[in-house]
Structures are given as C-alpha cells and as structure tokens.
Amino acid sequence: MQSMSRHLFGTDGVRGRANSEPMTAEIAMRIGMAAGQVFNRGDHRHRVVIGKDTRLSGYMIEQAMTAGFLSVGMDVLLLGPVPTPAVGFLTRSMRADVGVMISASHNPYEDNGIKLFGPDGFKLSDAVESQIEGLVMSPRDIRLAASKMIGRAKRLDDADGRYIEAVKASVRGNLDLTGLKIVVDCANGAAYKVAPTVLWELGAEVIPMAVSPDGFNINGNCGSTYPQVLQEHVVMHGADIGIALDGDADRVVLACEHGRLIDGDQLMATIADHWAKDGRLAGGGLVATVMSNLGLERYLGQRKLTLVRAAVGDRYVLERMRSDGYNLGGEQSGHIIMIDHATTGDGLMAALQALSAMLKTGKPASETFRAFEPVPQLLKNVRVGDANAALSAAAVTHAIADAEARLGKSGRILVRKSGTEPLIRVMAEGDDSDLVRTVVDQIIEAIPRVKASA
Structure with a gap:
C-alpha cells in the first residue's frame, strides 16, 4: 500500500472517495484497530457502537471497521442507518468506549467518511485523533487481542426507537x-x-x-x-x-x-429569542461562525444578547460553546448545536425547537422565522496555487484595508483560505449591496495570477 501523503483526519474526521485512499477497507480496518487500542482502557469489556448512513460503501467500511475493533478485543454494537447525532447519543447511553459514524454528510454517494466519538458522546479532540492516526501509520505498534479475548459483534435492533x-x-x-x-x-x-x-x-x-x-x-x-x-x-x-x-x-x-x-442564521435567531424568554439561554447569547450574517449579530444585540464568532466548522463552534458556557450555537448552513440535548449538530432536534417556537408565537413560518432582514452578503472563491503567499501579497493586504475603510462600521470583510481546497474565499457584507460587490471585486483583482469563480 502506498503511503498517504496527507494527514488522515480533517476538520470532521476522515473523508474521501470510497475505495480510494484514505477510504479503503484496509485503512478503515486499521482505524478500527487503532481507535480500539486507544480506548481499550481499564478491565471492563470494551464496547464500540457503529452507525452509518445509506451510501453503498457503508457496508464495506462498516465490516472493515468491525473486524478492526474485534481484533483488538472490543465488542461491536451495529446500529445500522442512523443520524450522526444518534451515534453521539447512543455512545453515551450504551456506556460505550467509542462511537463511529460512517458518513460523508452532504457529499454525493461516491464519497464516504468516518467520524469518531469519545465515551462522552462528543467528537474527538485533535490530540486523540493524532494519536489514532499515529497508530494507523505504524500498524506494528497495534497489539492484537489474545485468541480468547477477540471481541463479539451484534446488531442493536432498537437503535432507531x-x-x-x-x-x-x-x-x-x-x-x-x-x-x-x-x-x-x-x-x-x-x-x-x-x-x-x-x-x-x-x-x-x-x-x-x-x-x-x-x-x-x-x-x-x-x-x-x-x-x-x-x-x-x-x-x-x-x-x-x-x-x-x-x-x-x-x-x-x-x-x-x-x-x-429559512437558513441556520434565522433558525438560531428564533430559537435564541424563544429560549431567552423562557430563561434557558445559557451564556447570554450564542456561538456562530465568521460566516454568519451581520443581521444576526444586530438582531441579538438589540435583545442584549451576544454573538460569539468561531472559525468555520461545527467542531469549532462546539469547542467555543463548551469553553465559554453557551448552550446554543451553529452555522448558517444549518448545523444547529443544542448542547443541553445533543453532543453534535442535530437537524431533527433543531426542527422541533423551531416548530415549538412557531406554535408559541401563533404566527406562520414566514413571519416566525423572518427574525431579521439579512444584510446583503457576497461570497466569491478564487483558485490559487499558494493561498498563504497570495494572502500575504502587499497588493492584497492593501485592498483588504481599503475595503474595510470603505465599509466602515456598516459592513464586514472576511478573506480566508479554504480548509479543503486551494481556494481563497472573499466575503463582504454591508447595507450597501453595490459597495459590497465593488469591494469584493477589488480584492479579487488584487490577488495575483488567479481566476475568480462565483
């Protein structure tokens, strides 16, 4: 097998094209072995729960990971197709040492991924993922269980219920x-x-x-x-x-x-207002990302509530929520995290909270979830060879400074490199949509030897 040139774990577990590295049966089995060894602590029988979504390659990855876990002495409970938040919940509920969700989330069926949860039901920290990755890369360091200590696998029939x-x-x-x-x-x-x-x-x-x-x-x-x-x-x-x-x-x-x-920003605004009135919004606000609309920030500010911005990615939102004591957070894309009820984003739970708020207002959805008028926002992506070099170019830094000066307090500029592709993302928002478009285009023109794509 060829060595992998890139790190195994990304911002949300391991992900790639099914049956190509890193999403092969062999690597999946090694991840099972490595995660099993890392969490094989204490004298009790060790247990892992494994859930998946509905893509074809789920069968292959599930079986491979099961074999890996069993080989290092962990018992496996197979959940079948369940949502990601169900794995977080059942890891904790079943007193498992580790949980696995086999999914590539919103990606097409050709892709798949592996997300790992600790015994507390939360996704693993970077440090633990690095420990697992080290063992995957050095399989000789993995200790196989003695013959009589090999694990057993069974299906948990009532996982859905x-x-x-x-x-x-x-x-x-x-x-x-x-x-x-x-x-x-x-x-x-x-x-x-x-x-x-x-x-x-x-x-x-x-x-x-x-x-x-x-x-x-x-x-x-x-x-x-x-x-x-x-x-x-x-x-x-x-x-x-x-x-x-x-x-x-x-x-x-x-x-x-x-x-x-109705996007995640409007959902978070409505739920935050609903919870604040009930006295159950912890932290005096919520955590969103740098991409959330300025209108959300203003809406919360009018209600004496705080918007804390984290880096893009639900794991960064969750980290900030846990460290600063917030119980509501999420992303514009619709990841809504309600830490009192779930250890990760839960679309179904968020929908129920939204329906509860709607019924309480007695108004139709069009009025309930139009909490604020979004500020005009424009995002363009620019493909580059070296994002760091492009961002540090003098012309680019000058263009960004000029854009910030022109928008003033009535707008916001965000220029960042993508975490998954060789792209620079240029986003601006402000009350004047023409000015927003102008400053985005000016920054893009300043980025050397690139081609823009909306």
Whole structure:
C-alpha cells in the first residue's frame, strides 16, 4: 500500500472517495484497530457502537471497521442507518468506549467518511485523533487481542426507537403538532425512517420525501443542500412548513409556507429569542461562525444578547460553546448545536425547537422565522496555487484595508483560505449591496495570477 501523503483526519474526521485512499477497507480496518487500542482502557469489556448512513460503501467500511475493533478485543454494537447525532447519543447511553459514524454528510454517494466519538458522546479532540492516526501509520505498534479475548459483534435492533424517544424528549412539555402539515425531505439518507416517524408520533400530517435510499441516491437532488424540490412541494401541498435534512441529518434548513428558504442564521435567531424568554439561554447569547450574517449579530444585540464568532466548522463552534458556557450555537448552513440535548449538530432536534417556537408565537413560518432582514452578503472563491503567499501579497493586504475603510462600521470583510481546497474565499457584507460587490471585486483583482469563480 502506498503511503498517504496527507494527514488522515480533517476538520470532521476522515473523508474521501470510497475505495480510494484514505477510504479503503484496509485503512478503515486499521482505524478500527487503532481507535480500539486507544480506548481499550481499564478491565471492563470494551464496547464500540457503529452507525452509518445509506451510501453503498457503508457496508464495506462498516465490516472493515468491525473486524478492526474485534481484533483488538472490543465488542461491536451495529446500529445500522442512523443520524450522526444518534451515534453521539447512543455512545453515551450504551456506556460505550467509542462511537463511529460512517458518513460523508452532504457529499454525493461516491464519497464516504468516518467520524469518531469519545465515551462522552462528543467528537474527538485533535490530540486523540493524532494519536489514532499515529497508530494507523505504524500498524506494528497495534497489539492484537489474545485468541480468547477477540471481541463479539451484534446488531442493536432498537437503535432507531431509542433515538426517536431522545428526540421527542428534547422538547419541553408535550409538543403537539396536530393540525400542522409538514413536508420532510430526508435526503435518502440516515434519517429516512426516524424523521417522518418523530413528526407523525407528535401528531403532524407528514408528507415524506427522499425516503427510499438505494445506496446511490443519498443527497442526489434532494436534502438540505438541494432544497428546491422541498420548496416546490411545500407550496404544491399547501403545507405549513418544510424540513430538509442532509445525508447524516446533522444539519437542517426549513422552507416557509410560501416556499421561501429559512437558513441556520434565522433558525438560531428564533430559537435564541424563544429560549431567552423562557430563561434557558445559557451564556447570554450564542456561538456562530465568521460566516454568519451581520443581521444576526444586530438582531441579538438589540435583545442584549451576544454573538460569539468561531472559525468555520461545527467542531469549532462546539469547542467555543463548551469553553465559554453557551448552550446554543451553529452555522448558517444549518448545523444547529443544542448542547443541553445533543453532543453534535442535530437537524431533527433543531426542527422541533423551531416548530415549538412557531406554535408559541401563533404566527406562520414566514413571519416566525423572518427574525431579521439579512444584510446583503457576497461570497466569491478564487483558485490559487499558494493561498498563504497570495494572502500575504502587499497588493492584497492593501485592498483588504481599503475595503474595510470603505465599509466602515456598516459592513464586514472576511478573506480566508479554504480548509479543503486551494481556494481563497472573499466575503463582504454591508447595507450597501453595490459597495459590497465593488469591494469584493477589488480584492479579487488584487490577488495575483488567479481566476475568480462565483
């Protein structure tokens, strides 16, 4: 096997094209062996829970990781297709030493990924991931279990039911959705059973979409990253609201009764206001990312609430929430983290909190979730050879400084390199949309030898 030239773990576990490095059966087995060894502490029988989404390669990765864990003496509980947050919940609930979610989230079926959770149900720290990666790269350091200590594997038949009850329990009081017509798009992914079931059990009239996974159609023209069909169906069926999840159901976007999209920023604003009035918003605000709209910041400020900005990525939002004592956070893309109820983003739980807020206001979705008017925002990507060199070029730093001066306090500039591609992302927002467009283009023109793509 060729050596891997790049680091195994990225910002959200291991991810890549299925059956190509690093997402091969061999590496998956080694990750199982390495993670098993790292968490094989103490004298008790050691246990791992493994969940997956619905993509074809999930079978291969699941079996390979199972073999790896068993070989180092860990017992395996197979959950089958469940949302990512269900793995975090069941890792803790089943007193497991480690949890695994096999998913590439909102990516197409050709990709897959591995996310690991510690015994507390939270995703692993960089330090623990590095420890696992070191063992994957040095398999001779892995200690196989003695013959009589090899682990056993079994399927946990009621994983769906356990998670469904946890989701329903996350909403205060007896949330009654009777009389609401809800379209739910499950992205042919991990929530294809649990999401319609939760909504139906709470009394809603449910119109399910993308609930027939075949291994290939996960996120295919459906789900939170392709909400157009959901928007059409909400209007067509005269529904009160639409809910779109992604392939592993850790993110959500909504559509109001008119088919207009409701993004993560509007969701966080509504939930924060709802919780603050109930006296259960911890930290006096919420944590979002540098990409969240300036309108959200102003909305919270008017209510004496704080917006703390973290780097892009739900793990960075979660780290800031845990360190600073916030219980609500998320991303514009629809990752909503409610730390009192889940250890990671949970699209279904966030949707229930949104529905609870809507019922409390007594207003339709179009009014409930239009908490603020978004400030005009423009993002353009620029492909470069060396992002660090381009960002440090004098012309670029001057252009950024000039843009900041022109926008003043009425806007915001963010220029950063992508964590996954050779791109520089140039984002600006402000009350004057023409000025926003002008300053973005000026910065792009200053970046040497590049081609811009909107």
